[in-house]
Amino acid sequence: MADNDFARHRWHSLLGVVPVGLFLIVHLTVNYQATDGPGAFNQAASFMESLPFLLFLEVILIYLPILFHGIYGIFIAFTATSNVGRFGFFRNWMYLLQRISGLFLVIFIAWHVWETRIAMALGTALSYDMMANIFSNSWMVVFYIAGVLAAVFHFSNGLWSFCVHWGILATPRAQKIGTYATAVIFVLLGYVGISAVFAFI
Numbered sequence: 178m179a180d181n182d183f184a185r186h187r188w189h190s191l192l193g194v195v196p197v198g199l200f201l202i203v204h205l206t207v208n209y210q211a212t213d214g215p216g217a218f219n220q221a222a223s224f225m226e227s228l229p230f231l232l233f234l235e236v237i238l239i240y241l242p243i244l245f246h247g248i249y250g251i252f253i254a255f256t257a258t259s260n261v262g263r264f265g266f267f268r269n270w271m272y273l274l275q276r277i278s279g280l281f282l283v284i285f286i287a288w289h290v291w292e293t294r295i296a297m298a299l300g301t302a303l304s305y306d307m308m309a310n311i312f313s314n315s316w317m318v319v320f321y322i323a324g325v326l327a328a329v330f331h332f333s334n335g336l337w338s339f340c341v342h343w344g345i346l347a348t349p350r351a352q353k354i355g356t357y358a359t360a361v362i363f364v365l366l367g368y369v370g371i372s373a374v375f376a377f378i
């Protein structure tokens with residue numbers, strides 16, 4: 178791998194966790210407030226809206242990192258060879274699912290940003306009702322459940338490969354423990370994300 182490729186891969190990996198992965202956790206946690214009713218969600222959402230330099234923070238901490246990770250991710254997804262020989266059968270499946278979930282997320286995130294953030298920029302008010310309105314269509318409920326599960330899987334499984342790439346999970350034993358730990362993260366975050374979807378229905 179050329180030096181430039183190596184550096185790009187490292188940036189892709191790092192940005193997937195900080196800030197994009199951290200943003201995913203904050204985003205799902207804010208949405209989860211809807212399980213306490215519309216008032217609780219509206220309060221949490223307007224707190225986020227009131228942060229100073231909001232657009233600047235969004236561009237630096239969310240849009241640019243996710244654009245780089247997403248665009249370079251599409252390139253990797255179509256060019257990378259699998260890990261056969263280096264890891265076992267299970268890990269090869271996880272690696273394939275990592276790429277498939279990433280590609281699905283391109284579609285899901287584009288749609289989600291269009292009907293929420295861009296709709297808001299064009300005048301729709303951010304509120305519980307905005308999401309409840311989207312979920313009045315059952316197909317959207319299915320699409321969002323798939324999107325949340327894809328994002329949570331991609332992040333949890335990605336955290337495992339991030340830890341391997343950065344030398345945090347170096348031995349086979351550490352990697353096995355990492356598999357269980359990231360599976361727990363998948364279940365917890367999945368619960369938070371899916372509960373939030375149902376709270377808007």
Ligand code: HEM
Pocket residue numbers: 189190191193194197198201246247248250251253254257275276279280282283286328331332334335336338339340342
């Ligand atoms: C919710 C948004 C996303 C989050 C939180 C996220 C997070 C991550 C993390 C933590 C990794 C592991 C990095 C590593 O292996 O060192 C990763 C890998 C990857 N991501 Fe994402 N990602 C997101 C969206 C996307 C999108 C939209 C794509 C577009 C295809 C994508 C494609 C990939 C690919 C192909 C890999 C595997 C890279 C490799 O192993 O060489 N991701 N992602």
